[in-house]
Amino acid sequence: MAYNTDVRKIYSDQLEELKGLGIFKEERAICTPQDSEIEVESPIGAEKKRVINMCANNYLGLSSHPEVVKAAHEGLDVRGYGMSSVRFICGTQDIHKELEKKLTEFLGTEDTILFPSCMDANAGVFEAILTEQDVMIADRLVHASIIDGMRLCKAQNDSYKHSDMAHLEEKLQLHQSATGGKRMRVIITDGAFSMDGDLAKMDKIVELAEKYNAMVFVDDSHASGYIGKTGRGSHEHFGVVGKIDIITTTLGKALGGASGGCVSGRKEIVEMCRQKARPYLFSNTVAPVIVEGALRVLEIISKSTARRDKLEENTKFWRKGLTEAGFIIKEGETAIVPVMLFNAKLSQDIARDLYAEGIYAVGFFFPVVPKGQARIRTQLSAAHEMHHLEKALAAFIKVGKKYDILGKTKQEIIDKYGM
Amino acid sequence: MASLKDTILEYVKNEYLEEGSDEEITYDTALISGGIVDSFSMISLKVFLETKFNIDIPDAKASPEAFDSVNNIVKLLKEFSVEDGSASGGNAK
Numbered sequence: 001m002a003y004n005t006d007v008r009k010i011y012s013d014q015l016e017e018l019k020g021l022g023i024f025k026e027e028r029a030i031c032t033p034q035d036s037e038i039e040v041e042s043p044i045g046a047e048k049k050r051v052i053n054m055c056a057n058n059y060l061g062l063s064s065h066p067e068v069v070k071a072a073h074e075g076l077d078v079r080g081y082g083m084s085s086v087r088f089i090c091g092t093q094d095i096h097k098e099l100e101k102k103l104t105e106f107l108g109t110e111d112t113i114l115f116p117s118c119m120d121a122n123a124g125v126f127e128a129i130l131t132e133q134d135v136m137i138a139d140r141l142v143h144a145s146i147i148d149g150m151r152l153c154k155a156q157n158d159s160y161k162h163s164d165m166a167h168l169e170e171k172l173q174l175h176q177s178a179t180g181g182k183r184m185r186v187i188i189t190d191g192a193f194s195m196d197g198d199l200a201k202m203d204k205i206v207e208l209a210e211k212y213n214a215m216v217f218v219d220d221s222h223a224s225g226y227i228g229k230t231g232r233g234s235h236e237h238f239g240v241v242g243k244i245d246i247i248t249t250t251l252g253k254a255l256g257g258a259s260g261g262c263v264s265g266r267k268e269i270v271e272m273c274r275q276k277a278r279p280y281l282f283s284n285t286v287a288p289v290i291v292e293g294a295l296r297v298l299e300i301i302s303k304s305t306a307r308r309d310k311l312e313e314n315t316k317f318w319r320k321g322l323t324e325a326g327f328i329i330k331e332g333e334t335a336i337v338p339v340m341l342f343n344a345k346l347s348q349d350i351a352r353d354l355y356a357e358g359i360y361a362v363g364f365f366f367p368v369v370p371k372g373q374a375r376i377r378t379q380l381s382a383a384h385e386m387h388h389l390e391k392a393l394a395a396f397i398k399v400g401k402k403y404d405i406l407g408k409t410k411q412e413i414i415d416k417y418g419m
Numbered sequence: 420m421a422s423l424k425d426t427i428l429e430y431v432k433n434e435y436l437e438e439g440s441d442e443e444i445t446y447d448t449a450l451i452s453g454g455i456v457d458s459f460s461m462i463s464l465k466v467f468l469e470t471k472f473n474i475d476i477p478d479a480k481a482s483p484e485a486f487d488s489v490n491n492i493v494k495l496l497k498e499f500s501v502e503d504g505s506a507s508g509g510n511a512k
Contacts, residue, residue, distance in 0.1 A: 140460050147459050159460045161437065171463075371454035 022344065023367070033064035034257060036383040040360060051360040052388045054378045056257075059226050059335050060297075060307045061383025063257030067300060068293050072258075075292025083285045087114075088274075091285030099291050102298045103262055107224070107249070108232060108241040111270040113277075114286050118221050118250035118261030119145040120279035125217075125248060125263050126153035128276040130186065135175045138188035139163065141196065143219055146188060156182070162193075165204045172212035184215060186246075191220035191234030192227060195369050195377065197336030199227065202238035215245040221261075222336060225254025226308040226382075231301055237333075245269065251290065256297040260286045307382040311335055314380045314389060321393045326406035328413075335380040338364075339396070340373070342410060343417035347374040350399055357395035372419040423496065423503045427489050430467055435460065446489040453487075461486050468492070474499045 001007065018024040028042035034056055039048045062068050075095070085091035096114060103112040115121040122145035126136060134155040138146065141162045150157045158175065160168040168187065175185055187209055189200040200218070209216045220233040228236025231254075235244050246269055251260035263273050273280060301307060315335045322329050328340040341347045347363030354361055354376075365374035380389075400406045405413050421429070424446055435456050436442055442455070450456040456464065465481050468474070476499070485495045496502075 138459075140457070150459075156466075158463050158466060161435075164438075366454055 022348070023365075034058055035064050036061065036381055036385070036388050038360070042355065049355075049358070051355065051358045052384075052392050053381075054359055054361040054392055056379060056381060057222070057253035058257050058381045058383060059254035059311055059379070060231075060301065061311075061381045062254070062297050062300065062307070065300070068256055068296050071296035072289045072293040075288045075290075079288035079292070081289070082287050085285060086281060086283065087285045088281065093285075093288060093291070095288060095291045095295065096285065099295055099298075100262070102295060103264055106232060106298055106302065107247055107264045108235070109244075109247060109264040109266075111267040112262050112264040113270045113273050113280060114291075115261045115263065115277075115280055116283050116286060117252065117259055118219065118248055119148075120283065121248040121261040121263045121277075122146045122149040122219060123152060124149065124277035124279040125246065125269075125273055126150055126155065127278070128273045129246075129269055130155040130184065132156070133183035134186065135182045135184075136186050136188055137168065137171045137175065137214075139168075139190065139193075139200065141193050142188060142190050143194060143221070146190075146219055150188070155186075162196075163198065163201060165201060165208065168205070169208055169212075172208060172214060176212060185212065186215045186217055188217045189219075190222070191218045191224075191247075192222035192334045192336065194222050194336065195338065195364065195375075196330050196332065197334045197338055197377075198330065198332040199223070199234050199237065199334060202234050202240050202244075206238075206240045206243045216243070217246040217248075218244050219248045221248070221250040221253055222334065224249040225297075225301060226311050227334065230305055231308040251286075251294045251297075256290075256293050258290045258293055260290050260294065311380060311382040314382065314384050317386070317389055318378070318380055318393070321389070322396065325393070325397045325400065326408070327396065327400060328410060330375075337378045337380065338375040339378060340375050340410070341405070341417075342372055342374055342414050342419060344374045346403065346405075346413075346417045347376055350403060351376055353399045353402065354395055357398060359392050359395045372414070423501070424489055424493055426471070427468075427492050431456070431464070431489065434463060434467070444489075448489070449487055450489075451483045451487045456486070458483050464492075468496065472496065472499070472501045474501065 026043060028040050029044045031039040031048055036053055037050060038053050039050050041048055079093055079095060083091040100112040100114055126149045130153050132154040136150050136155050136157045138159050139162055140159045158171055160171050175182055187205055192199055205216055223234045225231050227234050235241050246265040248263050251258060263270060319337055330338040344365035347365055351361055351363040361376050361378050363376050432444055451458060464486060465476055469476055485491055
């Protein structure tokens with residue numbers, strides 16, 4: 001079929017519909033390396049503006065760290081730009097094996113396999129290890145990539161209310177009795193939830209898994225590097241290192257911020273991924289530059305907890321400051337702090353006004369979050385200095401006063417602005 | 420015995436509303452297009468119906484539209500000859 005006027009119209013109509021619904025996403029151009037302060041063109045082509053970045057996953061501030069950049073340069077010089085191959089043909093270098101070993105040590109697991117991204121790890125892992133004889137039971141707020149991975153897998157899927165352990169237990173019982181023939185049950189959760197900033201109750205989940213003979217899968221992308229006393233992740237925070245069967249995580253957030261992800265866990269499961277996971281088998285190896293950068297990241301954070309400690313302090317300051325100012329935030333322990341506004345337009349208006357004040361933060365609303373739960377998601381970084389956070393807080397308060405939402409209850413905000 | 424509609428409504432409330440939620444759900448409330456049930460979580464509703472009424476709902480029939488309200492679900496169940504009083508009351512499947 002030719003790409004004729006009729007076909008073009010099908011797409012242009014759909015794009016217009018997205019614009020009409022107010023959910024058309026537009027990119028802004030960052031004209032500097034990623035950092036706590038960046039120069040932004042918003043919209044693209046507009047005059048550059050220097051702003052404080054409150055929406056990056058750069059939790060440890062390592063995205064542009066000189067030592068990481070230097071290591072990446074060395075990787076480029078010593079191992080080249082790319083491998084022009086998937087891993088199992090001629091794309092595995094000694095440094096890939098070294099990074100897999102270091103990640104295994106860091107995460108406290110048995111083995112690790114690299115993927116081009118954590119999206120790919122999540123998309124590939126379930127199909128590689130489960131069949132129609134098995135059942136997957138997922139928290140309802142897991143990341144979209146996990147849902148995609150579950151859809152690609154023939155195992156039965158089910159879900160439980162977000163972090164509701166009683167509901168999870170009901171589901172485990174159901175799949176023990178109603179589907180007694182099921183070979184394996186797998187509980188699936190994020191370690192830190194990306195939109196709410198709360199942690200999964202990993203200790204309780206492990207307890208239930210042991211009680212009902214289930215495996216545990218955790219995507220720790222928003223936790224790896226800074227949650228737990230030494231930053232190993234949500235399993236360290238809850239004292240269950242070694243008890244998680246499958247961990248997926250990313251090198252694209254705290255662990256350097258470039259790209260790449262992994263499946264880490266029981267050695268047989270990792271080996272199954274090496275044999276069968278399609279995103280691993282059919283896409284290029286992680287570039288040497290990334291591998292060397294990630295190795296340096298692990299070296300930095302294994303030597304000292306200073307960066308995750310600073311992030312913890314920044315997060316405490318930010319959560320306390322917003323709460324005392326009268327904002328409604330989602331409680332939690334992570335560096336993800338959602339400021340609840342409930343109304344989609346209000347979240348967009350406030351994000352725009354914050355930008356005018358030199359603060360870069362983004363509003364999220366349905367379908368990214370449930371209806372009536374629009375918010376601005378703020379994210380802290382170890383790269384933030386106190387003066388950044390003080391300025392950002394002052395801007396939030398100024399804008400909050402303008403819209404008269406400080407000290408107001410959820411119902412009062414909804415009464416004023418609607419859902 | 421609870422009617423078919425009420426059995427489904429009760430399940431939907433328990434399964435999808437958070438504890439303490441003040442959201443009202445009626446027979447006509449849009450569950451999926453209304454954002455109460457996402458298409459991913461819909462699967463537990465399918466598992467419930469199949470188990471409760473001892474039927475197999477093919478994927479092609481389990482569309483978001485067919486599951487979008489209690490009334491729609493009742494309509495779908497009629498295709499499988501499930502009417503009031505059909506509930507097996509157990510996990511017969």
